[in-house]
Amino acid sequence: MSIKARIAKTASRLLRYFLPWDEEEFQAFLAGPMTKSGNRVNEVSSLNISAIYSAITIIAGTIASLPRRIYKRLPDGGKIPAVDHPLFDRLYNKPNSSDMTAWSWIFSQIVHKYLWGNWYTYIKGDSYRNREFIPLLPDRTYLDLENTNKYITNIDGKETNILRRKMLHIPHFSFNGKTGFGVIHFARESLGISMALDEFAARFFSNGANNGGVVTYEGKMDEADLKRISADFNKKYSGLGKSHNTVFLGGKSPKFEKLDSDAEKAQALQSRQFSVVEVARWMNLPPHILKELSRATFSNIEQQSTELVMYSFLPLVTQIEQAMNLSFFDDEERKDYFVKFELKGLLRGDLAARTNFYTAMLDRGIFNGNDVLELEDMNPQPDGLGDIYMVPFNMQNKEAIKKVKTEPDPVRNNPSRIITDTRTKKRSANLRRKITNQLIPRFRNYGNEIVSFEVENIRALVKEHLTERDSSDFKTEITNFYRDEFRERITELAGPLINGYSGAIIPVSQDEINSEMDITSMMDEFEREYLNYFISRHINSSRGQILGLVKDNTDTDALIDEIILERMSEWEAKRPEKIVMRESIRAESAFARNVFLVCGISKLVSYSVGKSCPYCNALDGVVIGIEDSFLPAGEFQPEGADEPLTVSSPKKHPPYHDGCDCGINPEK
Numbered sequence: 001m002s003i004k005a006r007i008a009k010t011a012s013r014l015l016r017y018f019l020p021w022d023e024e025e026f027q028a029f030l031a032g033p034m035t036k037s038g039n040r041v042n043e044v045s046s047l048n049i050s051a052i053y054s055a056i057t058i059i060a061g062t063i064a065s066l067p068r069r070i071y072k073r074l075p076d077g078g079k080i081p082a083v084d085h086p087l088f089d090r091l092y093n094k095p096n097s098s099d100m101t102a103w104s105w106i107f108s109q110i111v112h113k114y115l116w117g118n119w120y121t122y123i124k125g126d127s128y129r130n131r132e133f134i135p136l137l138p139d140r141t142y143l144d145l146e147n148t149n150k151y152i153t154n155i156d157g158k159e160t161n162i163l164r165r166k167m168l169h170i171p172h173f174s175f176n177g178k179t180g181f182g183v184i185h186f187a188r189e190s191l192g193i194s195m196a197l198d199e200f201a202a203r204f205f206s207n208g209a210n211n212g213g214v215v216t217y218e219g220k221m222d223e224a225d226l227k228r229i230s231a232d233f234n235k236k237y238s239g240l241g242k243s244h245n246t247v248f249l250g251g252k253s254p255k256f257e258k259l260d261s262d263a264e265k266a267q268a269l270q271s272r273q274f275s276v277v278e279v280a281r282w283m284n285l286p287p288h289i290l291k292e293l294s295r296a297t298f299s300n301i302e303q304q305s306t307e308l309v310m311y312s313f314l315p316l317v318t319q320i321e322q323a324m325n326l327s328f329f330d331d332e333e334r335k336d337y338f339v340k341f342e343l344k345g346l347l348r349g350d351l352a353a354r355t356n357f358y359t360a361m362l363d364r365g366i367f368n369g370n371d372v373l374e375l376e377d378m379n380p381q382p383d384g385l386g387d388i389y390m391v392p393f394n395m396q397n398k399e400a401i402k403k404v405k406t407e408p409d410p411v412r413n414n415p416s417r418i419i420t421d422t423r424t425k426k427r428s429a430n431l432r433r434k435i436t437n438q439l440i441p442r443f444r445n446y447g448n449e450i451v452s453f454e455v456e457n458i459r460a461l462v463k464e465h466l467t468e469r470d471s472s473d474f475k476t477e478i479t480n481f482y483r484d485e486f487r488e489r490i491t492e493l494a495g496p497l498i499n500g501y502s503g504a505i506i507p508v509s510q511d512e513i514n515s516e517m518d519i520t521s522m523m524d525e526f527e528r529e530y531l532n533y534f535i536s537r538h539i540n541s542s543r544g545q546i547l548g549l550v551k552d553n554t555d556t557d558a559l560i561d562e563i564i565l566e567r568m569s570e571w572e573a574k575r576p577e578k579i580v581m582r583e584s585i586r587a588e589s590a591f592a593r594n595v596f597l598v599c600g601i602s603k604l605v606s607y608s609v610g611k612s613c614p615y616c617n618a619l620d621g622v623v624i625g626i627e628d629s630f631l632p633a634g635e636f637q638p639e640g641a642d643e644p645l646t647v648s649s650p651k652k653h654p655p656y657h658d659g660c661d662c663g664i665n666p667e668k
Contacts, residue, residue: 035192039199043115043139043184049194051279054290056111059283063316064106067342068092070328072503073335075434082337084503084520086128087328091339096124096132105135109170110316112138114283117182119170120153122162123327126488127495133168143169143178168327170320187282194275284312309346317341332442333500344375365389429607429663432512435504436588443584446497447576453489454542455568457481466561471550482543490535498531501587509595513666522598523591530590534583582655589653589664596666597626603667606630606654614640616662623667631656 034040047053068091072082082088090096095105105121113119116138125131141153144161151162151169171180184191276292286304287293324339358375361367370386373379380386461481466474506523546564553560593604608620618638619630629650637644645657654662 033188035189037189037192037196039192039195041184041188041191041195043182045195046115046184046191049191049198049275049279051194051276051290052191052283055279055283055285056114058285058289059114059312059316060107060110062313062346063110063320063341064103066317067345068102069340069342071338071340073338079340082503084506085337086499087131090131090133091324096134100135105133109135113170113172113180113182115182115184117172117174117180117185119168119172119323120151121168122153123166123168126492128499129495148178165327168323170323183282187279190275190278190282194279197275309343313343313346317343330442330445330496332439332445333496336500336504362390429665431508432505432588432592433609433663435508436584439501439504440580440584442497442500443580444576446493447579447583450490450493450538451571451575451579454486455572457485458546459565459568462561462564466564471554471560475547475550478543478546482539486542487535487539490538491531494531494534498527498534498587502527502530502591505588505591506595509592510599513596513599513601515595515599517599519595519598523594526591526594530587578658581659581661585655585661585663586653589655593626593653593664601666602626604653604664605667607663607665609661609663612662613657613660614638615645615656616660619656619662628652 047056070082070085070088070091071079072085073079091102093102094100095102109119109121112135118138118141120136120138120141122134122136123131124134136153136155141151144150144152149164151164151167153160153162171178172182173186174180276290277287280287280290280292286308288304289308321339321341325334328339329337354376358367358372362369362372368387368389370380373381373386458478458481461474461477465477502523506519510517510519545567549563549567550560553563596604602625603623604626605621605623606619608616612620615636615638617640622630624630629652631645631647631651633647633650635644635646647656653664654660656662
């Protein structure tokens with residue numbers, strides 16, 4: 001027995017227990033409300049209408065077939081596909097760990113949206129790397145009206161709560177922007193008429209006795225003759241294959257009468273044709289898309305196809321893009337990443353029109369050859385030939401012509417050459433630092449959120465478990481908190497932060513040394529290691545501080561709870577900005593150094609920024625082997641420093657101390 005049948009059977013038993021419904025009434029309830037035409041229409045039965053089925057499959061199939069990518073914004077206003085983003089493959093190929101394809105996911109969700117009124121996708125997983133998109137059934141999922149921060153659904157027969165931030169919800173037609181209504185909700189009466197017309201046509205041709213004429217006789221017939229003639233009539237004339245035969249009825253003085261029951265004259269065919277147009281209106285489609293060509297001409301079909309993209313697909317795609325951007329990325333990530341469905345392929349004209357357009361764009365230097373090839377879904381030309389922009393000679397700027405350099409670029413002609421001139425190194429380092437500065441707000445959001453979560457929970461533990469006489473329970477709870485709840489939360493927050501930063505800094509660092517190596521797998525492994533190091537460092541520091549305060553004040557008259565609460569106030573005031581400065585510089589240097597390392601760079605040079613301290617000035621220009629350390633563990637007191645800098649562990653890259661904003665460069 002199917003799941004649907006089991007649910008219906010169970011519901012039937014419950015309803016019969018509580019309500020005076022018989023089986024027929026309950027089945028009618030499942031079939032949907034009764035329309036004025038006498039038919040019941042629901043989301044599933046509506047697909048028996050050919051126009052609805054065709055419209056749904058055209059819309060869902062077209063949108064599911066569109067190229068869709070996650071793009072990264074460039075500083076100059078352009079964009080590039082963010083192929084290294086962990087969600088790129090989820091959106092384009094495989095939305096989850098099952099055998100479902102991205103096409104099937106998008107198709108089914110658009111069907112849900114149009115018929116039931118809501119697209120529900122569960123965003124499973126905390127970090128980008130284990131995130132999955134799970135489609136949910138719209139008739140078993142709804143927003144909790146008592147707590148609008150969560151949804152309630154049924155997964156594998158169990159009621160499950162899903163947080164709002166874990167749900168991609170796209171309503172169809174909505175009055176409040178939260179819950180949607182499908183087309184069937186509003187078009188039920190129209191669709192009921194269509195179903196009635198289909199039923200009429202079927203009964204008219206299958207069961208009706210559609211005869212060409214009748215022969216009658218005068219006089220009366222007895223009961224036996226009447227039954228005999230009635231049975232003989234149904235046997236000889238009922239059914240589509242026996243239509244238009246002449247009917248002979250008993251009696252004297254036979255007389256022939258011609259019968260006219262043309263279905264088209266009865267406007268049955270026109271009514272069914274009109275129902276297709278009516279469905280086209282409800283689904284916001286031009287009629288010719290549903291194969292209704294009675295009013296279409298070859299001159300206006302292309303224009304209608306353009307309007308289909310502009311007025312039907314574009315609003316739908318825009319709604320999906322915006323919903324995905326809100327659900328996939330946080331406020332800071334949306335400044336860099338966005339989802340885009342490509343509609344331009346649907347707007348391409350015929351070959352002659354495209355040729356004229358491309359010629360005009362090429363002649364004016366707006367497009368290059370590769371731009372045209374991309375629009376035609378073809379590969380770019382080799383050796384960079386397609387990147388050249390052509391401009392008519394009589395329209396060129398003469399000053400620009402004089403300044404054209406014909407000398408070969410030694411760096412581009414020798415990809416293995418390391419950039420070592422001072423100006424280029426400075427420019428490359430500045431680009432890395434510019435990216436870091438652009439991502440400072442994201443580090444700040446992370447710092448504020450993780451410190452707020454940490455402080456709030458520790459204050460609660462102090463209030464509940466720390467007493468004047470005994471601190472053992474408190475120490476146990478602190479250890480458990482940082483092992484379980486805090487580790488889960490910091491992983492959830494730090495994962496997207498580190499992943500987004502690595503995706504921005506790695507390609508810049510690799511381009512800096514003109515490397516074309518495929519380092520994806522190595523950098524993915526390094527990112528995982530760095531994230532674990534990032535999380536463990538924070539946990540060890542916080543836990544160590546708190547347990548240290550307990551230990552140092554256990555045998556004193558000091559109130560431990562007040563001391564810890566005072567430290568929490570200090571964390572709230574200062575720690576987020578310390579995280580911003582320390583972790584942004586550390587991430588920049590760590591990822592750049594590892595890129596240089598895996599690409600074969602053997603030396604690094606340290607540089608200071610602006611007005612630096614004596615420690616950073618002493619390290620400015622220092623060159624070391626890439627596996628060595630700029631500062632060994634111990635004390636470091638250069639000339640001009642009032643006191644030594646205590647180095648707890650070897651420093652292979654900045655920051656060398658709190659507040660340090662030094663950087664590193666590759667060295668020949």
